[in-house]
Amino acid sequence: MAITGLFLISFLIVHLLGNLQLLDLSIEGQEKFNAYAKFMTSFPLIKIVSYFLYASILFHAVDGIVLVMQNRKARPERYKSWKPNNNSIWASRNMGLLGTIILAFIIMHMGQFWYQMHWGEIGVDAQGNKDLATVVIKTYQDGTAGMIIVALYVISMAAIGFHLWHGFASAFQTFGLNHKRYNPIIEKLGYGISVLIPLAYAFIPVFILMAKN
């Protein structure tokens, strides 16, 4: 979980940097984004990394489900009185639930854009690249449906935030990296990225939705 988790966090950062280009809604900005999307789906080295990424997502999800099932079996009779908030944070105990929300989001998100980019019928821009930018903008500006998708997006980003709040520092503990001098740095870094990454992601569809008029 820790190896794939940290790899997925590195993906979150790279993906975010790519997505931020969508904040430039001018025609030139959209064409730049489309060229970038073409590069990301055709450059061989990135293709190899992307297959590794799909495998990591699957492994992280399947391993997580197995762990949750094993851990449930480890306590067949539950406590009648149980006050876990006195000894641990909510996110740390609900990584499975948060992960399920995130997985559902990934499926929706890949269906909307990744599938469309690879196999969908989408137009081309003036430069001859597939016009993914227009697909994205239309998805989020599509009236009520668009607003629901943006809301689901924001909720999912909150789930990622809580997931990282526990997950980032937890990965280091799993590797055995626990040291009085570095723990505060790792913790603060984890809290920082778990707030900033989801906020930056959520800003993009909200911005596109608001830019409609």
Place this chain on the structure above:
Amino acid sequence: MDLKLKIWRQANQNTKGELKDYAIKNVSADSSFLEMMDQLNEELIEKNEEPVVFDHDCREGICGMCSLHINGEPHGPQNATTTCQLHMRSFKDGDTIFIEPWRSRAFPVIKDLSVDRGAFDRIIESGGYVSVNTSGNTLDANALPVPKANADEAFNSATCIGCGACVAACPNASAMLFVSAKVSQLSLLPQGKVEAKERVLNMVNQMDLEGFGNCSNVGACTEECPKEISLENIARMNREYLGASLASSK
């Protein structure tokens, strides 16, 4: 003070248990939690009822025998305290107190509040020792230099009394804090280093065989531990396990 108690009653491992209500009057605020249980049991015996079975031994907070999941937390509401050292002044007159056994597949209920913690013994048997030849050639303890920092850290790990509160508190019923403390107290010292690789592999293997859950670094264990055993032990065990898995000669 007068209290309402909700106590888990279970005849044996194979029957289903349930919470039963008891009322107890005139409990001294200065009595320990276990003395309150003694008082209840005396009343039950006088009424010809079955007394409540619970584990206890030294009642000094050092043996690790007492347990009890009190009001949703192992060893009750006070931090760094065993149930025997918990006093009734931690509660208020008229309080309702839930008293349940440790809940884990690896700790089956023997009767009422008493659980079988033999799984911990079998983990120790699998590697929690140092093989020393004691046939008259034993070295003086001070013949082996040990850095003060390591000695202190090993001592901290060795303060684990093996009560099982870590398992009881963990949402996954994982035994990682206990096992890592037992691995650490030996591997930090020169005598324990010799068998360190085999030890960590064997003890982790036995822990998994016993049916404990997996560690997801929630940290509830260290918060509820009466001896405040640190999560650094788990990190140390993870390091050792990783190293031993990759580099063990076996």
